[in-house]
Amino acid sequence: MKRLTAVALCLGAAALAGGCMKPAAPDLTVQQFMARKVDPASKVYFSSVQYISDETGNHDIKPETDADWAKVQQSAVDLQAYGKALQTPGYTEGRNPDWTTFSQSLVEISQQAETAAKAKDPDKVFEVSGTIYAVCDACHMAYPKDSKTPGGGSAS
Numbered sequence: 001m002k003r004l005t006a007v008a009l010c011l012g013a014a015a016l017a018g019g020c021m022k023p024a025a026p027d028l029t030v031q032q033f034m035a036r037k038v039d040p041a042s043k044v045y046f047s048s049v050q051y052i053s054d055e056t057g058n059h060d061i062k063p064e065t066d067a068d069w070a071k072v073q074q075s076a077v078d079l080q081a082y083g084k085a086l087q088t089p090g091y092t093e094g095r096n097p098d099w100t101t102f103s104q105s106l107v108e109i110s111q112q113a114e115t116a117a118k119a120k121d122p123d124k125v126f127e128v129s130g131t132i133y134a135v136c137d138a139c140h141m142a143y144p145k146d147s148k149t150p151g152g153g154s155a156s
Contacts, residue, residue: 042133082106
């Protein structure tokens with residue numbers, strides 16, 4: 001009777017919460033997800049504001065049009081979504097709790113990135129991009145691409 005009750009509870013929970021089965025694996029491996037999603041979005045944000053000094057002089061690169069700023073803002077929104085996706089069971093399973101901490105940090109700094117882009121503040125975008133880089137780098141150090149950790153690592 002106890003076994004039947006447990007099965008009934010599991011079936012009831014499955015109907016309400018999506019199942020007693022193991023969560024479905026993501027469509028992309030961590031490396032693929034980083035290479036196809038996170039890396040391109042981060043590059044849009046990183047490259048949006050730059051200060052370059054070369055043999056031709058000093059150059060301030062920043063978004064000029066509303067469309068340019070919208071692209072920067074969208075990259076920040078995308079990074080938030082990707083940070084949340086990296087916290088799903090398909091990506092967290094078998095990893096240490098720091099994986100979720102890194103992923104949540106990406107969400108939080110990407111919220112600041114979105115705010116900076118909405119404000120069209122190139123100095124803040126530049127500052128926040130450095131913090132995004134630091135968050136990503138810390139995770140890549142803990143989960144290098146060639147790590148034996150399941151699905152470990154970065155796209156770089």
